[in-house]
Amino acid sequence: MAVLDEADAVGALYCCVPRRxxxxxxxxxxxxxxxxxxxxxxxITVPAHLVFADQRRSVWNPxxxxxxxxxxxxxxxxxxVPAVVVIKPAMLVRHRSADAVELLIAAQEHGVELYSMGxxxxxxxxxxxxxxLSQARQHxxxxxxxxxxxQKLRRQNADDGRPHGGGRRAYGYGPGMRPLIIDEAETVRExxxxxxxxxxxRAIAGDLNTxxxxxVTGAKWxxxxxxxxxxxxxxxxxxxxxxxxESIDGLRQAVWEPCVDIEDWRxxxxxxxxxxxxxxxxxxxxxxxxxxxxxxxxRDHMVGSIxxxxxxxxxxxxxxxxxxxxxxxxxxxxxxxxxxxxAVDLLENTGTTPAPSDLPVTVRRGxxxxxxxxxxxxxxxxxxxxxxxxxxxxxxxxxEAPAAWQRLPEPRRRALLRYLFASIEIGAKTTSRSVxxxxxxxxxxxxxxxxxxVEDA
Numbered sequence: 026m027a028v029l030d031e032a033d034a035v036g037a038l039y040c041c042v043p044r045r046x047x048x049x050x051x052x053x054x055x056x057x058x059x060x061x062x063x064x065x066x067x068x069i070t071v072p073a074h075l076v077f078a079d080q081r082r083s084v085w086n087p088x089x090x091x092x093x094x095x096x097x098x099x100x101x102x103x104x105x106v107p108a109v110v111v112i113k114p115a116m117l118v119r120h121r122s123a124d125a126v127e128l129l130i131a132a133q134e135h136g137v138e139l140y141s142m143g144x145x146x147x148x149x150x151x152x153x154x155x156x157x158l159s160q161a162r163q164h165x166x167x168x169x170x171x172x173x174x175x176q177k178l179r180r181q182n183a184d185d186g187r188p189h190g191g192g193r194r195a196y197g198y199g200p201g202m203r204p205l206i207i208d209e210a211e212t213v214r215e216x217x218x219x220x221x222x223x224x225x226x227r228a229i230a231g232d233l234n235t236x237x238x239x240x241v242t243g244a245k246w247x248x249x250x251x252x253x254x255x256x257x258x259x260x261x262x263x264x265x266x267x268x269x270x271e272s273i274d275g276l277r278q279a280v281w282e283p284c285v286d287i288e289d290w291r292x293x294x295x296x297x298x299x300x301x302x303x304x305x306x307x308x309x310x311x312x313x314x315x316x317x318x319x320x321x322x323x324r325d326h327m328v329g330s331i332x333x334x335x336x337x338x339x340x341x342x343x344x345x346x347x348x349x350x351x352x353x354x355x356x357x358x359x360x361x362x363x364x365x366x367x368a369v370d371l372l373e374n375t376g377t378t379p380a381p382s383d384l385p386v387t388v389r390r391g392x393x394x395x396x397x398x399x400x401x402x403x404x405x406x407x408x409x410x411x412x413x414x415x416x417x418x419x420x421x422x423x424x425e426a427p428a429a430w431q432r433l434p435e436p437r438r439r440a441l442l443r444y445l446f447a448s449i450e451i452g453a454k455t456t457s458r459s460v461x462x463x464x465x466x467x468x469x470x471x472x473x474x475x476x477x478x479v480e481d482a
């Protein structure tokens with residue numbers, strides 16, 4: 026392993042979520058801490074704004090959006106960094122070969138030193154880089170050839186009107202879009218007829234639930250579920266390919282039996298567009314704690330909801346079938362005021378804050394995951410997200426914190442709350458409905474304000 030000669034050199038770090046099924050499932054936030062500690066050991070300081078991370082599994086899919094990777098390449102090409110540390114480069118070469126080629130060539134062209142950790146591939150060694158580039162080019166060529174073949178087959182299947190493979194069966198149809206399930210198909214036709222007659226999505230969903238008609242999973246109908254039925258071209262016997270239903274020969278007809286005719290489907294799309302245009306002027310309700318509030322019973326994130334003028338955070342499990350159904354909710358305004366006061370108290374009792382360069386960029390938002398139904402990937406990776414490297418820049422602590430907090434714009438407050446607190450768990454209510462019960466609120470802290478990341482690693 027080479028050590029950078031220049032004292033206190035600044036470098037970048039790239040880490041991403043492992044592929045599902047890999048033996049090593051080290052989460053992104055742990056990768057960041059290990060990577061910055063490794064970099065410090067070879068004389069490289071990695072400030073927060075040069076930590077680039079991709080925490081979504083889709084990062085391994087060809088053509089997917091990879092914001093962390095794109096930002097890293099931009100930094101390399103702009104000359105902002107003399108060195109880059111890559112975690113597990115062999116996996117990158119094997120499974121994201123085109124990306125590996127791009128980085129290796131960019132680093133060579135712009136004189137950027139490469140370092141690596143986590144596997145046997147040593148990017149600090151010129152021979153290691155040559156080997157990596159050769160292997161990546163080979164894998165990239167094979168992947169491009171395979172991609173063309175697969176894309177040709179997918180287009181042929183679409184032109185022939187055959188269904189997409191795999192996945193949950195569509196409502197109204199058996200597996201593979203055959204056979205047509207008569208009673209469900211009748212429900213689909215009813216949805217279209219009532220919607221085109223002027224009924225709202227909420228009214229349709231509510232009536233279906235009152236009559237005990239379940240979704241394909243046995244859950245209750247929601248406005249979103251009804252809307253998806255009305256949007257999907259499959260119900261008019263149309264096959265979608267690359268987001269559209271038209272081919273060079275006209276509409277792409279499917280091989281399965283339609284539930285409604287094409288004209289009714291088109292009328293439903295026009296009706297949806299008209300209703301959307303008529304309601305776009307209405308202001309949207311804002312929820313300061315989105316992504317932080319967790320139902321203590323179900324371990325699901327509670328979502329912002331509004332009934333009339335009453336804003337709340339509600340457990341999404343209310344739409345699940347029994348016994349998993351949960352009707353837990355809490356008043357949004359009261360909860361937001363309570364959590365903001367907790368943040369102000371924390372800032373008021375803190376003397377100093379760390380420099381932005383010391384902050385972790387990847388943070389854990391847990392705990393999430395249904396008790397008794399462990400999901401290894403979700404509990405290990407689904408709770409990790411990236412945050413702004415400048416989240417604490419200009420934040421005032423001490424006696425002036427309460428007044429300073431009131432002057433902060435809402436986006437800054439939201440970012441600070443997501444840094445200060447890992448999650449906010451909501452338990453069962455123990456008081457009457459008219460009393461705001463603070464005892465059911467459990468605020469889990471984030472990274473302590475006086476904690477330096479590298480020293481903690």
